[in-house]
Amino acid sequence: MATADIHITEETHHDGHEHDHDHHGNFWTTYVFSTDHKMIAKQFLISGIFWALIGGILSVIFRLQLGFPEAQLDWLKPVLGEWITPEGKLDPEFYLALVTMHGTIMVFFVLTAGLSGTFANFLIPLQIGARDMASGFMNMLSYWFFFVSSVIMFTSLFIETGPASGGWVIYPPLSALPQAMNGSGLGMTLWLVAMALFIVSSLLGGINYIATVINLRTKGMSFSKLPLSIWALFLTAVIGLLSFPVLFAAALLLIFDRSFGTSFYLSDIYINGEALPNQGGSPVLFQHLFWFLGHPEVYIVLLPALGITSEVIATNSRKPIFGYKAMVGSILFIAILSFVVWAHHMFVSGMNPFLGSVFMLLTLIIAVPSAVKVFNYLTTLWRGNLRFTPAMLFSIGLVSFFISGGLTGIFLGNSAIDIQLHDTYFVVAHFHLVMGSASFFGMLAGIYHWFPKMFGRMMDAKLGYIHFWLTFVGVYMVFFPMHYIGIAGYPRRYYSFTNYDVFNSFSDLNMLVSIAAIVTLAAQFIFLFNFFYSMFRGRRASANPWQSNTLEWTTPIEPGHGNWPGEIPTVYRWPYDYSKPGAKEDFIPQHIPFSMTPESNLPHENDLIKLEGDNDVEVVKVDEKK
Amino acid sequence: MNIMTSDLKLVEEPKKPLAMDPKKFALWLFIITVVMVFAALTSAYIVRQAEGNWMVFELPVEMWLTTATIFLSSITMHWAYLEAKKDNLERVKLALGITTLLGILFLVGQFYIWGVLVERQVYFVGNPSGSFLYVISGLHGLHIVSGVIFLIIVLISTFKYKVHSKKLSQIQMCATYWHFLDVLWIYLFVFLLLNH
Numbered sequence: 001m002a003t004a005d006i007h008i009t010e011e012t013h014h015d016g017h018e019h020d021h022d023h024h025g026n027f028w029t030t031y032v033f034s035t036d037h038k039m040i041a042k043q044f045l046i047s048g049i050f051w052a053l054i055g056g057i058l059s060v061i062f063r064l065q066l067g068f069p070e071a072q073l074d075w076l077k078p079v080l081g082e083w084i085t086p087e088g089k090l091d092p093e094f095y096l097a098l099v100t101m102h103g104t105i106m107v108f109f110v111l112t113a114g115l116s117g118t119f120a121n122f123l124i125p126l127q128i129g130a131r132d133m134a135s136g137f138m139n140m141l142s143y144w145f146f147f148v149s150s151v152i153m154f155t156s157l158f159i160e161t162g163p164a165s166g167g168w169v170i171y172p173p174l175s176a177l178p179q180a181m182n183g184s185g186l187g188m189t190l191w192l193v194a195m196a197l198f199i200v201s202s203l204l205g206g207i208n209y210i211a212t213v214i215n216l217r218t219k220g221m222s223f224s225k226l227p228l229s230i231w232a233l234f235l236t237a238v239i240g241l242l243s244f245p246v247l248f249a250a251a252l253l254l255i256f257d258r259s260f261g262t263s264f265y266l267s268d269i270y271i272n273g274e275a276l277p278n279q280g281g282s283p284v285l286f287q288h289l290f291w292f293l294g295h296p297e298v299y300i301v302l303l304p305a306l307g308i309t310s311e312v313i314a315t316n317s318r319k320p321i322f323g324y325k326a327m328v329g330s331i332l333f334i335a336i337l338s339f340v341v342w343a344h345h346m347f348v349s350g351m352n353p354f355l356g357s358v359f360m361l362l363t364l365i366i367a368v369p370s371a372v373k374v375f376n377y378l379t380t381l382w383r384g385n386l387r388f389t390p391a392m393l394f395s396i397g398l399v400s401f402f403i404s405g406g407l408t409g410i411f412l413g414n415s416a417i418d419i420q421l422h423d424t425y426f427v428v429a430h431f432h433l434v435m436g437s438a439s440f441f442g443m444l445a446g447i448y449h450w451f452p453k454m455f456g457r458m459m460d461a462k463l464g465y466i467h468f469w470l471t472f473v474g475v476y477m478v479f480f481p482m483h484y485i486g487i488a489g490y491p492r493r494y495y496s497f498t499n500y501d502v503f504n505s506f507s508d509l510n511m512l513v514s515i516a517a518i519v520t521l522a523a524q525f526i527f528l529f530n531f532f533y534s535m536f537r538g539r540r541a542s543a544n545p546w547q548s549n550t551l552e553w554t555t556p557i558e559p560g561h562g563n564w565p566g567e568i569p570t571v572y573r574w575p576y577d578y579s580k581p582g583a584k585e586d587f588i589p590q591h592i593p594f595s596m597t598p599e600s601n602l603p604h605e606n607d608l609i610k611l612e613g614d615n616d617v618e619v620v621k622v623d624e625k626k
Numbered sequence: 627m628n629i630m631t632s633d634l635k636l637v638e639e640p641k642k643p644l645a646m647d648p649k650k651f652a653l654w655l656f657i658i659t660v661v662m663v664f665a666a667l668t669s670a671y672i673v674r675q676a677e678g679n680w681m682v683f684e685l686p687v688e689m690w691l692t693t694a695t696i697f698l699s700s701i702t703m704h705w706a707y708l709e710a711k712k713d714n715l716e717r718v719k720l721a722l723g724i725t726t727l728l729g730i731l732f733l734v735g736q737f738y739i740w741g742v743l744v745e746r747q748v749y750f751v752g753n754p755s756g757s758f759l760y761v762i763s764g765l766h767g768l769h770i771v772s773g774v775i776f777l778i779i780v781l782i783s784t785f786k787y788k789v790h791s792k793k794l795s796q797i798q799m800c801a802t803y804w805h806f807l808d809v810l811w812i813y814l815f816v817f818l819l820l821n822h
Contacts, residue, residue, distance in 0.1 A: 134648035135648065203656075206655075207655040210651075211655065212648075215651055216648070245663040249667050253761065256757070256761065260750065263752070264670075264754055264757060264758075267679075280679045280681075281754060282673075289666060289670055
């Protein structure tokens with residue numbers, strides 16, 4: 001059996017190698033319907049950047065309403081048309097559509113597809129030493145499902161009744177009844193169709209990532225030598241594989257309720273005094289199903305960013321990552337816990353309070369692995385030879401957001417305090433810092449760090465610094481004040497607060513938040529310019545510009561299909577041999593055998609040298625074990 | 627000694643630490659996603675049932691027959707696989723043909739059961755207890771359709787002599803998927819028997 005299987009894998013391997021020599025396709029096969037993981041990663045990246053821009057612009061439009069409720073918005077008429085009322089105000093229903101689409105786009109299209117899609121595709125084969133993904137075709141399908149999903153979601157922004165407006169969590173009955181609001185009509189249908197395709201795309205991608213990490217690692221690349229970025233992306237894919245089907249089930253039942261008249265989520269509803277025929281449904285059931293995906297989704301968004309950060313911080317501190325095993329363990333622990341805390345989103349839904357305290361306990365336990373990660377980041381930075389590249393700054397920014405946003409999570413996870421804070425701007429501040437901004441910074445760190453590998457050129461560092469400081473200060477200016485507004489009881493998703501005297505004292509704070517949001521969005525154009533300018537005109541990159549240890553830097557500067565022109569390098573050591581005492585340089589890449597570094601080897605590493613020779617030696621070793 | 631040499635071979639080519647065909651592996655991952663969809667639906671069923679206002683009705687007896695059909699098809703599927711290992715291609719064709727027919731028979735039976743349910747005033751639109759039954763059996767049926775298509779593909783490649791003892795990977799995957807769908811239905815059936 002074992003031998004038969006080996007031959008199959010050998011065959012596929014050979015195919016990949018042949019591909020490497022005759023890959024000169026035309027424009028369509030190279031740039032559009034490509035099966036090369038690097039091109040697919042770039043496709044995800046560009047789509048993600050496009051969506052981030054759309055999501056950011058939507059947020060600035062509703063921030064205009066919140067910060068300047070009296071302002072005349074007539075000048076937006078050429079873009080928004082009828083969504084600006086004749087009095088020059090934002091249409092209240094469109095406001096709801098804006099927050100809904102901002103959430104949907106940012107969570108799914110930018111931070112799931114844009115982040116995981118880009119870096120899992122790009123880094124997994126390059127860092128584990130594989131020629132491509134397990135199935136290049138499925139990988140291509142994954143992108144094109146995402147693309148079709150994107151087109152449908154984008155189209156929904158322009159239909160007459162507006163896009164989905166019931167919040168990105170699409171709670172029924174609001175989302176189930178077209179009578180409830182304009183957005184629950186065609187907009188919601190398009191939302192569901194787009195998300196169904198999105199789930200298919202995520203699952204195709206996830207199956208590929210897992211199969212690749214498990215089956216296609218190069219010789220010597222054991223799980224204990226995997227870079228932490230791969231660990232994070234791998235477990236992210238596992239979480240997605242387990243949670244997205246549940247969202248699919250939830251959405252399926254919602255589709256039946258909307259279009260076929262079933263009553264899974266609907267019961268006892270009166271519209272204009274008339275009772276609907278739907279009886280016996282349960283809206284809380286939807287919340288359970290939704291948050292069973294929804295909470296793991298938070299970690300689907302965050303874990304890749306944390307993995308990228310581990311990599312960037314270790315490289316630019318010139319120090320081994322502190323507590324590699326603890327890092328892996330905490331990712332694993334977070335991944336497991338992410339499935340048993342979903343009901344902390346539902347403390348005030350009328351759920352059994354006893355159940356609430358169980359979920360509260362489980363939720364607070366997440367603070368432990370999160371704190372382990374923060375501690376390890378800080379101890380890696382501690383007394384390192386820090387190199388403040390833009391990627392490093394964004395990674396440190398991520399750690400900062402992870403701390404400040406994580407602390408408020410301890411308040412929110414408490415079911416008693418949540419009664420006051422639920423659905424206020426405090427929640428908005430919390431998740432925008434810990435999940436939104438942190439993941440966004442992780443994504444930016446990844447782009448700055450791996451741009452040379454993606455495009456063979458360097459991004460401009462000075463523009464990167466300006467981008468970082470404007471964004472970093474901007475994010476805190478936007479989200480820090482929201483904590484105060486939220487504690488005061490300011491609920492999220494409200495169109496206007498000018499009718500309440502209580503909230504008048506916060507109008508200047510809201511104005512500050514809006515101005516900061518506009519400045520932060522404007523700062524992103526510096527990045528966009530840097531990104532596209534450097535892609536064509538940037539300084540040529542060297543083979544290993546950050547002097548990093550991982551395998552992707554052993555490929556040619558612009559790797560072709562198949563990644564390594566010759567044999568795939570063998571891995572001998574873990575990826576964090578930075579500043580090893582006695583070593584000639586302050587980094588020793590993973591493919592350097594211990595026999596070449598006698599000056600820096602530890603005693604047990606010297607013992608490994610004799611296993612590095614030809615394969616026969618290794619066979620003997622296994623025999624001894626048996 | 628034979629086992630020893632195959633072990634040694636594994637070590638000589640350590641490039642694939644877990645030497646599994648990536649396609650087979652991907653199939654297993656796909657099976658996990660299907661398990662999660664049905665786990666979500668059946669747990670939603672339990673959560674919803676616990677809230678009361680739940681219409682109770684007897685499952686049609688015909689369901690025992692369809693369950694027997696799909697169980698039988700699993701046996702013939704295994705028979706096909708065993709014959710493929712022995713290169714008895716004629717019997718492989720026969721066994722795969724029977725399996726396909728049983729699969730289609732199962733689908734027809736499930737559709738007939740929907741008709742029986744409608745006669746008994748259990749509708750898709752109405753109390754969720756009925757709706758759940760339609761959704762669960764319908765979604766399973768959809769997977770059976772995909773399984774039947776897979777069976778037909780394998781049957782065609784058998785006719786083209788592409789399935790034999792040296793090339794078992796396709797029929798193995800088909801068998802895995804088909805057995806899974808069988809076990810999935812038995813789980814769903816027992817679940818419905820216990821919780822209807």
